[in-house]
Amino acid sequence: xxxxxxxxxxxxxPLPLRQRIRLWIESEPVLAYLFMSPGWxxxxxxxxxxxxLGIWISLTDRTVxxxxxxxxxxxNYRDLxxxxxxxxxxxxxxxxxxxxxxxxxxxxxxxxxxLNQAFRLRNVLRAALLLPWIVPTALSSLAWLMLYDPVxxxxxxxxxxxxxxxxxxxxxxxxxxxxxxxxxxxxxRGTPFFAVAIxxxxxxxxxxxxxxxxxxxxxxxxxxxxxxxxxxRGIVVITTLFSIIWTFADFQLVYVLTKGGPANSTHIFGxxxxxxxxxxxxxxxxxxxxxxxxxxxxxxxxxxxxxxxRSQET
Amino acid sequence: xxxxxxxxVTKRFDSVVAVNDLTLEVKDGEFLVLVGPSGCGKTxxxxxxxxxEEVTSxxxxxxxxxxxxxxxxxxxxxxxxxxxxxYPHMTVYDNMAFGLKLRKVPKQEIxxxxxxxxxxxxxxxxxxxxxxxxxxxxxxxxALGRAIVREPQVFLMDEPLxxxxxxxxxxxxxELIKLQRRLGVTTIYVTHDQVEAMTMGHRxxxxxxxxxxxxxxxxxxxxxxANLFVATFIGSPAMNIFPAKVVSGxxxxxxxxxxxxxxxxxxxxxxxxxxxxxxVLLGIRPEDLEVVVGSEAQRGDTVRLPVELIEPLGAETLxxxxxxxxxxxxxxxxRIHLNPGDVVTVRVRTEHLHTFDPQxxxxxx
Ligand SMILES: Nc1ncnc2c1ncn2[C@@H]1O[C@H](COP(=O)(O)OP(=O)(O)OP(=O)(O)O)[C@@H](O)[C@H]1O
Ligand SMILES: [Mg+2]
Numbered sequence: 001x002x003x004x005x006x007x008x009x010x011x012x013x014p015l016p017l018r019q020r021i022r023l024w025i026e027s028e029p030v031l032a033y034l035f036m037s038p039g040w041x042x043x044x045x046x047x048x049x050x051x052x053l054g055i056w057i058s059l060t061d062r063t064v065x066x067x068x069x070x071x072x073x074x075x076n077y078r079d080l081x082x083x084x085x086x087x088x089x090x091x092x093x094x095x096x097x098x099x100x101x102x103x104x105x106x107x108x109x110x111x112x113x114x115l116n117q118a119f120r121l122r123n124v125l126r127a128a129l130l131l132p133w134i135v136p137t138a139l140s141s142l143a144w145l146m147l148y149d150p151v152x153x154x155x156x157x158x159x160x161x162x163x164x165x166x167x168x169x170x171x172x173x174x175x176x177x178x179x180x181x182x183x184x185x186x187x188x189r190g191t192p193f194f195a196v197a198i199x200x201x202x203x204x205x206x207x208x209x210x211x212x213x214x215x216x217x218x219x220x221x222x223x224x225x226x227x228x229x230x231x232x233r234g235i236v237v238i239t240t241l242f243s244i245i246w247t248f249a250d251f252q253l254v255y256v257l258t259k260g261g262p263a264n265s266t267h268i269f270g271x272x273x274x275x276x277x278x279x280x281x282x283x284x285x286x287x288x289x290x291x292x293x294x295x296x297x298x299x300x301x302x303x304x305x306x307x308x309x310r311s312q313e314t
Numbered sequence: 315x316x317x318x319x320x321x322x323v324t325k326r327f328d329s330v331v332a333v334n335d336l337t338l339e340v341k342d343g344e345f346l347v348l349v350g351p352s353g354c355g356k357t358x359x360x361x362x363x364x365x366x367e368e369v370t371s372x373x374x375x376x377x378x379x380x381x382x383x384x385x386x387x388x389x390x391x392x393x394x395x396x397x398x399x400x401y402p403h404m405t406v407y408d409n410m411a412f413g414l415k416l417r418k419v420p421k422q423e424i425x426x427x428x429x430x431x432x433x434x435x436x437x438x439x440x441x442x443x444x445x446x447x448x449x450x451x452x453x454x455x456x457a458l459g460r461a462i463v464r465e466p467q468v469f470l471m472d473e474p475l476x477x478x479x480x481x482x483x484x485x486x487x488x489e490l491i492k493l494q495r496r497l498g499v500t501t502i503y504v505t506h507d508q509v510e511a512m513t514m515g516h517r518x519x520x521x522x523x524x525x526x527x528x529x530x531x532x533x534x535x536x537x538x539x540a541n542l543f544v545a546t547f548i549g550s551p552a553m554n555i556f557p558a559k560v561v562s563g564x565x566x567x568x569x570x571x572x573x574x575x576x577x578x579x580x581x582x583x584x585x586x587x588x589x590x591x592x593x594v595l596l597g598i599r600p601e602d603l604e605v606v607v608g609s610e611a612q613r614g615d616t617v618r619l620p621v622e623l624i625e626p627l628g629a630e631t632l633x634x635x636x637x638x639x640x641x642x643x644x645x646x647x648x649r650i651h652l653n654p655g656d657v658v659t660v661r662v663r664t665e666h667l668h669t670f671d672p673q674x675x676x677x678x679x
Pocket of ligand 1: 350
């Protein structure tokens with residue numbers, strides 16, 4: 001047996017301080033936090049501070065115009081639970097979030113599949129598709145407000161012209177009508193997001209997979225389930241979760257179209273919080289409490305989303 | 315199993331004619347290789363047969379069925395793609411079983427066929443894995459397996475070995491040949507690698523710019539190329555080509571290019587009658603130029619040429635010589651001792667000469 005010659009290593013001389021600091025900064029954990037720090041700072045300043053301030057305010061009876069309020073504990077939260085309008089708001093938000101998303105998903109998927117086909121003007125249509133999403137919601141909501149106008153609505157005119165209805169439709173006149181109208185506008189606005197995201201996913205489906213499946217005897221539907229869907233499944237799940245979260249936290253569309261009316265029957269969390277806190281009553285503490293009721297729901301959805309994204313990574 | 319016929323098939327993409335009036339008959343059980351340079355229309359020809367591409371004109375027959383306007387799934391073919399096109403979310407087993415399930419083959423029968431194919435290909439242990447957990451060679455086998463289980467009339471393969479490393483490619487090439495001979499399924503195999511073409515095919519169809527150049531056995535393609543393109547495409551290193559003048563006198567024909575004069579063997583003389591005093595293109599394969607070490611007497615089949623470069627390849631040595639018009643490559647003995655500048659005697663196997671018409675580029679002999 002032979003042994004390798006032992007090499008003695010001279011004890012390293014202590015490095016000068018500047019070099020030691022540099023080495024320390026450049027070590028991976030330190031450097032990582034260093035790079036993250038601007039992001040953290042922004043989050044802390046613009047997200048965490050208002051968030052915790054909001055929690056604090058929700059525990060007081062502070063109102064608009066007064067610098068502070070009395071600490072009242074959970075009274076705002078308790079009062080809300082007894083408030084009929086708030087309970088309706090919760091129901092509305094769930095309807096708004098969970099009814100529109102399946103439509104958006106389905107329509108978005110269909111649009112994406114369509115736009116993934118080769119045809120003339122495809123690129124023009126692809127660009128046009130994004131319009132509802134690019135136009136500021138406040139603006140497009142105004143357009144919808146005109147479309148839903150009790151007297152001038154072109155929908156009413158058209159339907160009357162075709163003899164489907166007798167008089168004009170009060171699109172925003174009753175709770176049910178208003179909620180349906182809100183959902184339609186929301187679906188219109190949210191569909192492009194699904195379509196674009198799914199279209200991007202579809203383009204990642206290798207063409208040969210479809211050809212291989214076609215040769216093996218799969219028709220278009222079978223190919224969709226065997227080849228397309230597994231590839232875009234991740235995108236569909238993530239887009240859906242995002243959309244639910246955004247719809248839950250919506251404000252603009254409802255605010256412009258109904259302002260929560262008629263008779264406070266179409267509020268969602270966002271608009272009701274605004275009305276309680278700033279708009280009508282000016283009860284900041286109450287408004288903050290309304291918003292914070294949304295927090296556990298959104299937190300749960302976000303947690304599901306993050307877990308899903310992480311599980312896809314491995 | 316069936317024969318395949320291309321009957322005047324043309325495929326045009328806008329202005330590009332990818333396949334130009336292709337007429338070709340593949341025999342039942344034959345291994346036919348489609349070979350040609352990149353962009354010559356091999357893949358397009360194969361895709362037309364698969365039904366993935368609609369032909370512009372002409373007809374395609376599988377067995378005695380005209381399939382020109384029949385969708386891919388009803389053509390009873392299986393295709394192996396260059397990048398394998400395995401379904402990424404399915405296990406190896408499901409990848410192989412997919413086509414059978416779609417065709418409502420009974421479960422036990424599916425199981426039997428998949429296991430059998432897996433055994434033939436040596437992938438029994440991989441059946442529960444997903445494609446991304448496989449090496450390139452294993453994926454290639456699964457793709458083959460997926461074709462085999464279908465028991466189709468025809469296998470179509472588009473460069474199935476090109477994603478494998480050189481060693482695995484040679485090994486898989488051999489296995490593929492054995493497999494095809496064993497199953498006896500008519501196979502059309504696309505490659506741009508002429509070594510693959512020569513070793514695998516019963517017959518080879520050489521294409522260039524969408525046009526079929528020659529359809530023949532490997533031997534004939536090599537020994538009797540129909541035109542200049544085939545002559546230079548098949549064989550490595552490529553055939554030496556240079557212009558030479560046909561000179562007749564004393565009842566013999568000679569080909570003269572600069573200092574080089576070569577006697578035409580008697581059997582070929584009659585073909586050159588029309589070319590006397592004209593130029594033809596002369597083709598000599600490197601192995602038909604033998605470098606003779608030591609000084610020998612000049613004869614009718616020897617020439618003296620200076621050496622430009624030596625390329626020792628181990629089993630042989632390529633000797634670059636300064637020919638009458640550019641470099642000539644000759645095949646020398648292994649471990650030959652030569653230096654650039656040496657003038658050597660080269661013996662030409664004149665019985666293996668090729669000549670081509672300079673205008674039409676068609677072979678004269
Ligand atoms: N879908 C298409 N649209 C337009 N032109 C095409 C299309 N497919 C092929 N071509 C053209 O047809 C010609 C033949 O292409 P093909 O793919 O058949 O070549 P190939 O012989 O398989 O080449 P390679 O060895 O590089 O795979 C090329 O000029 C190519 O650009
Ligand atoms: Mg190709």
